[in-house]
Amino acid sequence: KAGVTQTPRYLIKTRGxxxxxxxxxxxxxxxxSWYQQTPGQGLQFLFxxxxxxxxxxxxxxxxxxxxxxSNSRSEMNVSTLELGDSALYLCASSEVVRVEQFFGPGTxxxxx
Amino acid sequence: AQSVTQLGSHVSVSEGALVLLRCNYxxxxxxxLFWYVQYPNQGLQLLLKYTSAATLVKGINGFEAEFxxxxxxxxxxxxxxxxxxxxxxxxxxxxxxxxxxxVFGKGTRLSVIA
Numbered sequence: 001k002a003g004v005t006q007t008p009r010y011l012i013k014t015r016g017x018x019x020x021x022x023x024x025x026x027x028x029x030x031x032x033s034w035y036q037q038t039p040g041q042g043l044q045f046l047f048x049x050x051x052x053x054x055x056x057x058x059x060x061x062x063x064x065x066x067x068x069x070s071n072s073r074s075e076m077n078v079s080t081l082e083l084g085d086s087a088l089y090l091c092a093s094s095e096v097v098r099v100e101q102f103f104g105p106g107t108x109x110x111x112x
Numbered sequence: 113a114q115s116v117t118q119l120g121s122h123v124s125v126s127e128g129a130l131v132l133l134r135c136n137y138x139x140x141x142x143x144x145l146f147w148y149v150q151y152p153n154q155g156l157q158l159l160l161k162y163t164s165a166a167t168l169v170k171g172i173n174g175f176e177a178e179f180x181x182x183x184x185x186x187x188x189x190x191x192x193x194x195x196x197x198x199x200x201x202x203x204x205x206x207x208x209x210x211x212x213x214x215v216f217g218k219g220t221r222l223s224v225i226a
Binding site: 048090102106 | 144146148153154155156157158161163202211212213214215216217218219
C-alpha cells in the first residue's frame with residue numbers, strides 16, 4: 001500500500017495570507033489526524049476527522065480549520081497567517097486511532 | 113487526562129553503547145503506549161507499541177521497551193547504538209477505548225558519537 005502523502009512539502013507565505021494543506025491517507029483508512037510540530041511546543045494535536053466528520057479538536061484558534069472528503073482525503077486551512085504558524089504540519093492516518101497511526105512526511109510552512 | 117513526560121530533551125551516546133530513553137506516563141488506567149522515531153525532514157515512524165499484551169515489547173531496528181505499571185514507565189532501550197539511530201524519539205500514550213487522540217511527549221534527540 002502507498003503511504004500517507006502530503007502536499008505541498010514546502011510552503012512560504014506572508015503574514016495575513018491563508019494556506020491550504022492536503023493529506024491523502026493510506027487506502028482504507030478513514031481516520032485522518034493533523035498535528036503541528038514546532039521546536040518550542042513539540043507535537044500538538046490539531047484535529048481528527050473520521051468519515052467526513054470532525055471527531056476531535058485540539059486547542060487551536062478558529063483560524064485553523066479542516067475538512068475530509070468522501071474518499072478520506074483531508075485538507076487543513078489556516079487563515080490570516082501569523083509568524084507563529086511557521087511549523088511542520090503532520091498528517092496521520094489510521095484504521096483505529098488509539099492502536100496505530102501512520103504519518104506522512106509533513107508540510108513545512110514558513111510565514112514571513 | 114493522560115500525559116507523557118520524556119526525561120532528557122537530548123541524549124548523547126557513543127557508537128556501540130547502550131541507548132536508554134526514558135518515558136513516564138500519567139493515566140488513570142493502563143493505557144496503550146508507543147515510541148515513534150523522526151529522522152530529519154521526515155514524518156514519524158512507529159518503532160514499537162504496547163497494547164496490553166507482553167510487557168516487554170520488541171520493535172524495529174533492535175529497539176525494545178518494557179511496560180512497568182508500578183513505575184508508570186515505558187523506557188526505550190537498544191543494546192548497541194548505531195550512527196543511523198541518531199534521530200528524535202517521541203513517546204506517546206492513548207486510551208484503550210474510545211477515539212481520543214494520541215498524546216505525545218516533547219521528544220528526546222539522540223546523538224550518536226563515533
